[in-house]
Amino acid sequence: MEVFKYNKPIVSFMENAKKFGIFSLVLVVLSLGLLFTKGLNYGIDFAGGTVIQVKYKGDAPIEEVRNLLHENKAYSGASVTFFGSNDEIAIRTKSTSSDVDADVSDEVRQLLQGTGEYEIRGVDMVGPAVGDELRTQGLMAMVLSIIGILLYLSFRFEWRFALASVVALIHDVTIAMGMLALFQIDVNLPILAAILTILGYSLNDTVIVFDRIREGIRTIKSPELGDVIDESVTRTLSRTTLTSLTTFFVVLTLYLFGGEILKGFSFTLLVGVVVGTYSSIFVASPVLMWLKFSIVEFREKEAAALKREKEKEKMRAQFEQGTI
C-alpha cells in the first residue's frame, strides 16, 4: 500500500512558511498566556501534599466524604474527585506529616469510617522538601538534555540546524505545557518524563527531516534553500506521517487502556506527538531558512568533509575486506 505516491508533485511548503510561522507564534503566545495566567497545576510530586486513592464497594459517597473532610479543619482545603470510575475517589490535600507511625492517610482512614465499605488502594505523600528537590532536579534534567542535544546537533550538522531544531523544540514543549495548563492536569513526575520524551521525539522528527535536507543540499541542483527544503520535506513526508501515526496510535492505546494513573502522561505525549510532527515540517525547516543558511557555503564545507569521509570509508571497506 502506498499513500504518498513517489512521483507526486513536490509540495511548496516554504511558500506558505510565513502563514505557518504566524500560526505557530499564535499557539506559542496563547500557551505562554495560559502558563502565566492559569499556570501549571503542580501535583504533589512537585508541590508536596498527599493523595489518597479510595475504592468503595459500589458507588463512592463522594458528597459525604467531601462534607466529612471539610468539617475537619486540617482537611478543609482537600479536594475529592472521582478517579477513573464511580466507585473510586482521589482525595488530595496539601497536608503532609513527617511522623512515621501516624500520618495523613491514617487520619483520613479514621475519618472515612462509616462512609461504607472501602479499601485504601494507594497513598502518595510527598513532603515539601522532597517536592522542592524534585522540581529542581526536573528543571535541571530539561536544561541538561537541551544542552546535550544542542551540542550533539551542532557537532553533527551545523549551528543553524541545531538552533532551528531547538526553536522547534521550545515550540513543542511550550505548547504541550500550555495544554497542561489549559486542562489543569496534575503535573507530576510522569509528566516530566513525558515532556522529556517529547523533547527527544520532537528532535527525532526534526533530525530526520534535517538529515534529508542535508542530503538534498548535496544532491538537489537548485541553489535555493527553499526548493531544497520543499523537495526534502516532500520526500520524508511519508515517513514522518507513518511514524507519527504508529507512535500516535500506541500512545492513544496507552491513553485509552493504560489506566487512570497514566492518563496525564499519555495525554502529554499525545499532544507532543502531534505538535512534534507539525513542528519538524512547519517550524524547524522555515527557521532554518530564516536563519539565512547559505547552501553555497555549506556545499563547500560539505565537499571538504565528504572527501575526508570518503577516505575513511575506503579505509573501512579495506578493513572489512581484510586488506589492512
Added chain:
Amino acid sequence: MGKLNYRVVIFFFAFLFGIVFSIPSLTQSEEGKKITLGLDLQGGLHMLLSVKTEVAIESKVKSIGTSLKYSLEDEGIVFEDLKIDEGKVIFELLDSEDVPKVDKLLQDDFKEVLIQKNALVYEVGLSSELSKKTEQNAIDQAVDTIRNRLNMFGLAEPTVAKQGTDKILVEVPGVKTAEDEQRIRALIAKAAHLQMMAVDEDRANRVYGMTDAEAKQYGDVILSDVNDNRTKYLLYSIPILDGSMLTDAQVGYEEKSNRPLINFSLNGQGAKIFADFTEVSVGKRMAVVLDNQVYTAPNIVQRIGGGQVQITGSFTPQEAHDVAIALRSGALLAPVKVEEKRSVGPSLGADSIKASSIALMVGFIMVVIFMLIYYGMAGVISNFALVANLFLILAVMSLFEATLTLPGMAGIVLTVGMAVDANVIITERIRELLHQGNSITKSIEQGYNNAFTAIWDANITTLIAAVVLYAYGTGPIKGFSLTISIGVLASMLTAILGTHGIYQWILPKIDKNKLGFWFGIKPEKGAK
C-alpha cells in the same frame, strides 16, 4: 535462500538471547535472573526517611555529659552545676588545683571535643568532625536498626538502604492492608530509647509547680508516667546509663500477676555503672524511661549487681513483644521522619499491570497489522525486528535484575511505536530507489546506506534525553528512561542490522515482478 551472512547470524543469536533470558521473567520461574516488579505494580510500601540528626547530636552531648560526670566523680574531683546547654556540657570546678587533672582527663578520654575554659568554668562541646561523624553514625545506625527490625518481624524481602548522604530508602513489598502498613510504620518509628534516670529527690516535691525551663536550669527534666500522664517525675537530665549498654531483652511474666514484663541484660560496663549507682543511691528512686516516658520508678533498696534489670508497666503481651524486639534490634540514635511515602495496595498494582499489559498488547497488534498492510513482506520483516526488540528489552532487564515500574511499562509501549521508525525510514528509502528503477539488490543496499545517518542521529538524540532523565529521575521515572534507552539501543541492533541481514539472506527469493507483495508498491512503468 541466499547465503547466511554475519548480520542475520547476529540477529538470530540476539533473538535467541532475547527469548532465552526473558523466559525466567515471563514464566516467573524460581530460578534464573529475572525482572522484579516495582512496588507500583506488585503493591507495597515505599518510604524515604530522614533522620533528625540534631537529636543524635543532642544525645551525643548528653552521653559525653554522662561519662564526664562519672569520670569526674571517679577521680574524686569536686564540681558544681554540671548541666547541658546549647549543645555543650558545662560545669564548674570548686578547686583550682583540680584543673590539670581535669585537663588531662579530657585530653585522654574525650577525643574530638571542643573545650572552652573560662577560669574554673568548663564548656565541652562537639568538634565539627565529631558532629559530622555523629550524624553519619546516626543515619547508618538507623539503616541497620530498621533493617534488623523489619527482618525480625519476618516481612518478605524488605529493602533498607541509604540514599544520598542523609536519606533512608525503605521498601516493603507485599503489604496487604492499610492497617498492616501502619503497623510496619509503627515498628520502624519506634525509637526504643531506653534510659535509666535518677530522680532529683531534692526538688522532686516541687515538680508539679515547675516549668520545663526551670527544670532545665537545675539540669533536670520533667517526664510523665506512661500510664497516667498527670503523674510527673523530676529527673536528672543526664541518665545513669542508656540502651546502648544493653545486650539482650526478652519478654517475661511476673510470677504472681502473670503480667508481661521485659527482662534485659546490661554489658559489663553498664552492669558496673548500674551497681555503683545503686550502691550510693539506696533510698532514692530510679526511673526506667523508654522513649521519654517513665515506665517504673522504684525505690532502690540495695546495690544491684549482675546487670539484670526489669521493666514493668502495664504492657499487653503484644506490646511487650514489640518493645523487646525493638530493644534487641537497638535503639534509633535519633528519630526518623517521613519525607516521602508511596503506598500501593495489591489490588491497585494488579490493575496497573492489567491496564498497561492491555495497552502494550493492543498497541503492538495495531503496529504489527499496520506494518503488514502498508509494507507487505517488508512489514513482516520489520515485525520480526519489533518482536526481537521486545524480547531483548525483557532479556536485558532480566539480566540486570532491573525493576519494571508502571512508567517502565509505558516506556515499552512507547518503544513499540518508535522502534518501527527505523524500518519505516529504511523501507521508504528502498521504495524510493525501486521507484527510480534500481535493481532490488542496489535498492536495499543503498536504502540502508541512505537511511543510516538519519536513524543514528535521531536515536542518539532520544538516547541523550533518556540518559539525562535516568540520571536525574527518581524511582519509577528511572524505570521509564531505562526501558526507553534499552529499547532504542536494541532497535539499532534489530531494526538496522537484523532486517538488513534478513534481506540479504532472502535476496534470491525476492521477485522483482512482485514488488507489491514484497514492498507494497507498484512501480510506474518506465520510471527511471
